[in-house]
Amino acid sequence: MIYFVTGITGTVVPVVVEDLMKKDPDAVFYFAIRKDKKGNGVQARFESVVDSLDLDIPARRKLVERSRLVEIDVEKEKLGINPALYSELIEKTEKILHGAADVRFDQPYDVIRIPNVMFSQKIYDLLDAIKQHRELYGKSKPTLYYISTGYAYGIHKKPIPEDFPEFHPGKPDNTYAQTKAEAKAFMLDKINQRNDQIVIFEPTIIGGSARTGRTKTYNLHYIVMMLGYMGKLPFLTAPENRLDIVPVDWVAAVISDIMAKDEYHRGVVRLASGAQGVPVKSLHDVGYAYYTTHDPVPGHVIPKIRFVPRWFFYSMVNVQKIFYQVMYLCTRRKRFRKMAKGISLLEGYFPYITRSKVFENSRSMELIQKYTDCAAAPTLQDIQDKDGRLIQKGYFEKIMADTLETGWGGLVDFKRLGKKTAEEFKTPEPALGAIRK
Ligand SMILES: NC(=O)c1ccc[n+]([C@@H]2O[C@H](COP(=O)([O-])OP(=O)(O)OC[C@H]3O[C@@H](n4cnc5c(N)ncnc54)[C@H](OP(=O)(O)O)[C@@H]3O)[C@@H](O)[C@H]2O)c1
Structure with a gap:
């Protein structure tokens, strides 16, 4: 099968590609890629992705031999792809995996609309051109696999329904959710009105691999865990809220199975843990126990986080932010601006933690059972038996071990933290100051 793939330098898509290399012996790839801000060219970027893959050397070599890089610029017509190569893509591509998106929560709408909505529309234009070409030559229809997010549904007080072919998102939590909702509505419209072959995947929060605990991106729950470890998050709220976290290797296994088996071509597959979501308080308790037992910094004390009512929590956050903003205005010290920016970034994460998000997943589980070799998402949390004792499932330990291994x-920086600890926090750093983008 010949694939056109976006998002290869991200967190999720490389794992899907690893799987496709194992599941599709004839896989050939066109990878849409751009230079990065540090000036690394597309070839160098691709090579470093290949080096990071969990494939043996012959499989990596095979992947390189079967890959062609397509430099793109989403703002340009036809993604800025040179016309000869664009025609080649139309002639050859059989499946598109569109996994690229700007996943930051603090971007202005007009900025993030480009990578999340406009990019998706241009990818659809490519699908449409491929479809017409293949129809002309009597070939099978192409399929577009689009990675959306469960959070495209925005604020939902009730459990978030699996409503395909409908889609009724609530008020968005942020511009990321808003633009992902717009892109999903666009794709749904093409399925419903034009009967196009488009499969929309809706992962919830993607966490480290269930097999190894490793992740490429440390955001959301990882940042909250880090702040807890650093003692910079004295308060938190909504202990009963459940975080729906699914491991990246499970997400990739479902997506790659559906792509390689080539039997399911239209619809929405939610990739959620549903009723298995982990309560914030459990995550805190397991994290606290793990980090205090395995802390690599001698003498470092991890304070317990206090759970407080929402109004109190949000007031504290606001007071702190205003304090740092005022301090920056008065002193012009960059440190205060960094703190205020860090809090703003965290504010983007809070809706995921403090607002109840429960994802229905039974319809998708039926699809997963029918069209893949995957079972439900591996249990992510240590569970309690009938007497309230914790039964360890090990996933938490894996992801927490990874956070300590990689800092x-x-x-x-554990060395720096060690030095500071040794100085007995003579000049304590204000709360929330460790967040970095
Ligand atoms: N991670 C999660 O928890 C999660 C949960 C639900 C859904 N999702 C969805 O899953 C997909 C993959 O997410 P991820 O976590 O792998 O994201 P990620 O690690 O941030 O990677 C994003 C990918 O998109 C590419 N990209 C972004 N803007 C681009 C642009 N303007 N032009 C070209 N490429 C661009 C990035 O390329 P560069 O390296 O060049 O920037 C990168 O390859 C996304 O659609 C996301 O919405 C993720």
């Missing part, structure tokens, strides 16, 4: 992907 949250470099966000935490």
Whole structure:
């Protein structure tokens, strides 16, 4: 099968590609890729992705031999792809995996609309051109696999329904959710009105691999865990809220099975843990126990987080933000601006933690059972038996071990923390100050 793939330098798509290499012996790829802001070219970026894949050397070599890089610029017509190559894509591509998106929660709408909505529309134009070409030559229809998000549904007080072919999102939590909802509505319209072959995947929060605990991106629950470890999150709220976290390797296994088996071509598959969501308080308790037992910094004390009512929590956050903003205005010290920015970034995450998000998933589980070799998302949390004792399932330990091994992907410098701890916090750093983008 010949695939055109976006998002190869991200967190999720490389794992899907790893799987496709194992599941489709004839896989050939066109990878849409751009230079990065540091000036690394597309070839160098692709090579570093290949080096990071969980494939043996012959499989990596095979992937390189079967890959062609397509430099893109989403703002340009036809993604800025040179015309000869665009025609080649139309002639050859059989399946598109569109996994690229700007996943930041603090971007202005007009900015994030480009990678999340406009990009998706241009990908659809490519699908449409491929469809027409294949029809002309009597070939099978192409399929577009689009990675949306469960959070495109925005604020829903009730459990979020699986309402395909409908879609009724609530008020968006942020511009990311808003633009992902717009893109989903666009794709749904093409399925409903034009009967196009489009499969929309809706993962919830994607966490580290269930097999290894590893992740490429340390955001959302990872940041909250890090702040807890650093003692910079004295308060939190909504202990009973459940976080719907699914491991990246499970997400990739479902997507790649559906792509490689080639039997399911139209609809929405939600990738959620549903009733297995992990309560915020459980995550805190397991994290607290793990980090205090395995802390690599001698003498470092991890305070317990206090759970407080929502109004109190949000007032504290606002007071802190205003304090840092005023301090920055008065002193012009960059440190205060960084703190205020860090709090704003965290504010983007809070809706995921403090607002109840329960995702129905039984319809999708039926699809997953029918069209893939996957079972339900592996249990992510340690569970309690009937006497309230914790039965360890191990996933938490894996992801927490990874955070200590990598220092949250470099966000935490244990040596520096060790030095500071040894100085007995003579000059304590204000809360929430460790967030970095
Ligand atoms: N991670 C989650 O928890 C989660 C949950 C639900 C759904 N999703 C969805 O899953 C998909 C993959 O997410 P992810 O976590 O892998 O994201 P990620 O790690 O941030 O990767 C995003 C990918 O999109 C590419 N991209 C973004 N803007 C682009 C642009 N303007 N032009 C070209 N490429 C662009 C990035 O390329 P560069 O490296 O060049 O920036 C990167 O390859 C997204 O559609 C996301 O909405 C993710």
